[in-house]
Amino acid sequence: MAIAEWPTMNMSDTEITLAPEGAAAAPAQVRFSDFGLSPDIQRALTEQGYTHPTPIQAQAIPVVLQGRDVMGAAQTGTGKTASFSLPIIQLLLAHANSSMSPARHPVRALVLTPTRELAVQVADNVKAYCKHTPLRSTVVFGGMDMKPQTAALRSGIEIVIATPGRLLDHVEQKTVSLGQVQMLVMDEADRMLDMGFLPDLQRIINLLPKARQNLMFSATFSPEIKKLANSFLNNPVSIEVARSNATADKVTQVVYKVAEEHKRDAVAHILRQRELKQVIVFSNTKIGASRLARGLEQDGMKATAIHGDKSQQERMAALDAFKKGEIDVLVATDVAARGLDISDLPCVVNYDLPYNAEDYVHRIGRTGRAGASGDAISIYSDKDERLLADIEKLIKQTIRRGELQGFAPGSHGGDERHGERRARRGSEADRSRGERGGAERAPGGERERERSRGPAGPGPRREKVDPWFLKPYEPSRSAAPTASAPLPAAKPKAKLAALLGGLPKA
Ligand code: AMP
Numbered sequence: 001m002a003i004a005e006w007p008t009m010n011m012s013d014t015e016i017t018l019a020p021e022g023a024a025a026a027p028a029q030v031r032f033s034d035f036g037l038s039p040d041i042q043r044a045l046t047e048q049g050y051t052h053p054t055p056i057q058a059q060a061i062p063v064v065l066q067g068r069d070v071m072g073a074a075q076t077g078t079g080k081t082a083s084f085s086l087p088i089i090q091l092l093l094a095h096a097n098s099s100m101s102p103a104r105h106p107v108r109a110l111v112l113t114p115t116r117e118l119a120v121q122v123a124d125n126v127k128a129y130c131k132h133t134p135l136r137s138t139v140v141f142g143g144m145d146m147k148p149q150t151a152a153l154r155s156g157i158e159i160v161i162a163t164p165g166r167l168l169d170h171v172e173q174k175t176v177s178l179g180q181v182q183m184l185v186m187d188e189a190d191r192m193l194d195m196g197f198l199p200d201l202q203r204i205i206n207l208l209p210k211a212r213q214n215l216m217f218s219a220t221f222s223p224e225i226k227k228l229a230n231s232f233l234n235n236p237v238s239i240e241v242a243r244s245n246a247t248a249d250k251v252t253q254v255v256y257k258v259a260e261e262h263k264r265d266a267v268a269h270i271l272r273q274r275e276l277k278q279v280i281v282f283s284n285t286k287i288g289a290s291r292l293a294r295g296l297e298q299d300g301m302k303a304t305a306i307h308g309d310k311s312q313q314e315r316m317a318a319l320d321a322f323k324k325g326e327i328d329v330l331v332a333t334d335v336a337a338r339g340l341d342i343s344d345l346p347c348v349v350n351y352d353l354p355y356n357a358e359d360y361v362h363r364i365g366r367t368g369r370a371g372a373s374g375d376a377i378s379i380y381s382d383k384d385e386r387l388l389a390d391i392e393k394l395i396k397q398t399i400r401r402g403e404l405q406g407f408a409p410g411s412h413g414g415d416e417r418h419g420e421r422r423a424r425r426g427s428e429a430d431r432s433r434g435e436r437g438g439a440e441r442a443p444g445g446e447r448e449r450e451r452s453r454g455p456a457g458p459g460p461r462r463e464k465v466d467p468w469f470l471k472p473y474e475p476s477r478s479a480a481p482t483a484s485a486p487l488p489a490a491k492p493k494a495k496l497a498a499l500l501g502g503l504p505k506a
Contacts, residue, residue, distance in 0.1 A: 030058040035065065037090050040132035045086075048128060054079030055241040061087050064215060069236035071229050072217040076118070076188070077365050078241055081125045084111075084185050084215050085159075089130045091183070092158055096134045105136055105156025106180040112204065114191040116141035116163055122187060123161040135159060140176075142166040150175040164192070164200035171207060178207045184232075189218040190225055198228070205232055220358070251364050253376045254402040255388060260381040262409040264292060267351050268299045269407045270377055271329060276347050278322065281331045282363050284352040292351055293331040303329035306336040334359050337366065350378035353387040357394040 030053050032045055053061065056074045063070055064087035074080040088109045097104050111126075113119040123139035130137060137159035138152040146169065153160070153176045160167075160176070170176040184205070186192065192201060214233050218225050229236070258266045267281060283289035286307040293305035304318045304327050321327040334354065345367045354360050360378075367374025378399070380388055392398055 035061050037086060038093055038133070041086060041089055041129060044129050044131050056080050056239065057083040057086070059239045059241070060084065063237045063239065064088070065090060067213055069213060069233045070215045071233055071236045071238045072215065073221065073238070073240035074217055074219070080217055081122050082129065084217070085122070085126045085129055088159065088183055089126070089133065089135060092135055093133060095158065098134045102154060102156030105158055107157060107160050107176060107178060108180060109159045109183040109185070110178065110181050111159070111161040111185040111187060112164055112167070112192070112201070113161065113187045114163070114195050114197065116143060118188060119161050119163050126159055126161060130159070137161065140166050140170060146170070146173070164197045164204060168200055168203060178204070179209065181208045181212060183213045184208060184215070186216045189216050189228060190220045190222065193224050193228065251367055251374050251376045253364065253399045255378045255380055255399050256402050256404045257380055258404065259409070260383065263351060263379050263381065264295050265409045266379050266404060266407060267292065267349060268296055268301065269404060270349060271296070271301060273406065274347070277325065277328045278345055279329050279347045279349060280337060280345060280366055281329055281349040281351050282337070282354070283331055283333060284355060286333055288352065289331045289333055293329070296329055296331070301329055302327050303331060305331040307333040308335060334362065345374060347375040347377065350376070353378055353380050353384045353391065355387065357390040360391045361395065
């Protein structure tokens with residue numbers, strides 16, 4: 001197993017280290033029944049359709065059950081949620097009771113997530129896993145009325161999943177007490193730091209009992225993350241699984257080079273030629289996403305854009321339509337798409353190569369999740385050579401250069417795109433910050449609230465209602481890839497399950 005004592009693990013924020021072969025092979029031998037989980041949990045797992053633990057689960061569950069702190073290198077899509085929530089539930093079963101008294105149900109486990117949509121996903125999983133136990137769980141996040149959350153917290157809850165800002169709101173209003181927390185999970189710790197949650201995290205940690213078990217998960221390991229880990233983890237066990245940086249095997253990747261002004265035509269051509277349904281097309285900018293969606297619509301496609309400038313109503317309508325299969329193409333910025341559990345998508349398209357190579361990995365992770373295969377198609381032009389090189393360096397792989405068969409650039413697309421470039425040039429500062437850095441913040445709007453509050457402490461907070469992001473993604477029935485639209489000259493499908501299984505290559 002790829003278990004090492006912290007800090008011996010060799011990870012950096014840019015280097016991608018794969019799990020050893022032994023770890024990758026482990027899940028084939030390990031079964032959930034090997035962990036000694038309660039029959040009530042096992043029943044829930046059977047209902048979820050889980051047969052074998054994923055690598056992170058195989059490694060983390062026994063360690064967490066021993067009461068050890070864990071530093072986990074894994075990102076969404078690896079099964080990490082169950083890797084911490086199953087042993088937490090098992091350990092908390094010792095305290096489970098069916099008393100009606102809230103005092104008998106203090107908060108014993110706290111899971112912190114950077115975004116509300118991740119909080120909702122984690123909470124949904126936890127609820128499913130403890131469905132047959134008397135344990136109670138709830139989720140609290142910003143951007144919506146505090147009253148229902150307050151009522152839930154006051155009724156007594158053992159497992160709370162929360163975004164940091166809203167949790168502190170509840171602390172300030174004395175609607176939650178953290179004095180009996182035995183287990184703390186920091187999920188997507190790197191994103192939390194990116195989003196400026198460090199002061200909130202520190203405040204929360206100060207409210208917890210000193211004697212507790214700590215679990216921290218992060219996809220990347222910058223010096224700041226290591227510092228945070230060192231400051232609050234106690235002799236942790238480090239667990240690393242193959243990240244989706246290593247999942248190229250299950251996602252068929254191809255890049256098509258076209259002239260800058262023909263990118264939109266190329267996307268339209270690909271979507272039409274492959275008759276793609278339920279596709280996400282990524283754009284680096286909000287304005288680019290809007291223009292592309294509008295252009296695709298003009299080309300007769302059912303497309304819409306989602307990004308931070310869209311109103312709540314527009315976002316809700318877009319997601320609903322996508323879920324129902326009324327919209328085939330969702331043009332999204334990285335931030336708008338982040339955190340949504342969009343499994344089963346047959347294909348993602350990069351209209352722009354991302355400025356940050358890691359975003360490429362997140363994007364292609366939208367397809368081919370949970371053992372399914374998928375296609376990741378990218379369009380690039382001369383000026384993007386550098387971005388492509390960065391991506392290939394990160395994934396340690398040369399992406400296949402494809403030929404767009406039957407592509408005859410049309411008359412549309414060019415003008416809009418030039419217009420966009422002019423607009424971009426005008427906002428070079430935004431562009432250089434990138435969406436990760438400031439042009440568009442995380443959907444929860446927690447950062448804005450933190451800024452408005454200032455670093456020093458409590459004060460009135462402006463809530464930004466954003467229910468669109470609260471809805472977990474449910475793929476529509478029409479999400480299956482079209483059999484009639486194979487990749488032109490596609491290479492043989494590579495082996496499945498690198499993401500969940502990190503299986504050795506054949
Ligand atoms: P996560 O990385 O926790 O977001 O999980 C990614 C997806 O994998 C979720 O849809 C989970 O329901 C699913 N999943 C987690 N563990 C397993 C498992 N052992 N077998 C099959 N699917 C799983």
